[in-house]
Amino acid sequence: MSVAFPVTAPEGALPAALVERLDAAAARSAATGRPDETLLAELGEAGLFGVAVPAAYGGFGGDATLINHVVAQVARVNPSAAIMLFQHYAVSARVEEWGDAAQRARLLPALAKGDLLAASGWSEPGAGAAKKRLNTTAVRLPDGRWRLDGTKSFTTGAGVAGLYLILARTAEAAESTGAAGSTHDEPDGGYGASGQTFFLVPADDEGLRPDQSLDLIGMRGSATGFVSLHGCVVGDEDRLGPLGEATRIIAGVRRTGATLGAVSLGIASALLDLAVEQVSRRPGPPDQVTRFRLVDLATRIEAAHAVIDRSGRRDAADPGLATLHSKLFATETAEQVGVEVARLLGSAGYTVANRVNGLMADARAVAHMGPTNDLCRELVSSTWLG
Secondary structure (H helix, E strand, C coil): CCCCCCCCCCCCCCCHHHHHHHHHHHHHHHHHCCCCHHHHHHHHHCCHHHCCCCHHHCCCCCCHHHHHHHHHHHHCCCHHHHHHHHHHHHHHHHHHHHCCHHHHHHHHHHHHHCCCCEEEECCCCCCCCCCCCCCCEEEECCCCCEEEEEEEEEECCCCCCCEEEEEEEEHHHCCCECCCCCECCCCCCCCCCCCEEEEEEECCCCCEEEECCCCCCCCCCCCCEEEEEEEEEECHHHEECCCCEHHHHHHHHHHHCCCCHHHHHHHHHHHHHHHHHHHHCCCCCCCHHHHHHHHHHHHHHHHHHHHHHHHHHCCCCCHHHHHHHHHHHHHHHHHHHHHHHHHHHHHHHCCCCCHHHHHHHHHHHHHHCCCCHHHHHHHHHHHHHC
């Protein structure tokens, strides 16, 4: 599969026509708080849904560097679309890595074409950022199928996704232990708990109900909402990975090098673009102080770009830690750049219509996405302090 812009080149940029559509969709979603489903179809037609899917299944076969590049490019114009793409790539990669042959053959071609938009349902009320206290359960039925019950919160793509990767507590594995007698927690004990299992649930399952009633401050076009599972029955062929060992899958996610920091990098770049554009409209050339402030912001963004590139290359001594650092640094950078740009624009930025405010809200949203920034700090510090 080819895409509509040279994603393999470091300077590869979105084509102007797609930028216009992304920008127009972002403006509509900012006003309505709803996703633009026409845009999602256009992203599929451009080949962007297949970036993380192997070529053997009709995708582009992109690595983490390519994924981060594409996500940052889209986020520079439409952060909501970028976060949906990132989640889609994450689920696609998990299916490729952990799915059996039948699951890969059944799902990956549709994920590559965009016939299926994938979403992750991990968070839920009361579970905490580390997802250790799940109330969503999956109980095996006498015929071997599974019944899922529970509610997932802050699910990006709720109501527009065709496939949900649901994290649930499986009763049979709740007390499972490893060969040495220890539970199957993630090695650093930071994310997830023993007895949790992933399931691939199609959107048309009668027991799955999405709810888009959340009125978000940022990421307003991301279709982030609730997903309720009541008597949701799936087959064992819809289970992804080993029973009761979702922590093994979770532990490997950040080691891939794909990072949410790429979304923040795109947002920070958009904020700088906005500042340069609006400063250049002022009568007369900008003064030295203003020029230097813009340079300082650009330097911060370049530093964020560097740590994200390192995460994608996976050449650090600990690639997982590099990914956590990249998410922390890029999200903090985007928020700081937003504050500085708002100050630079002065009263011109103090209006609802000015895009700086929506971008700042988008930047803040990424800090809350899993792993949240505070959980990132906990996971990093645990490698030093236990």
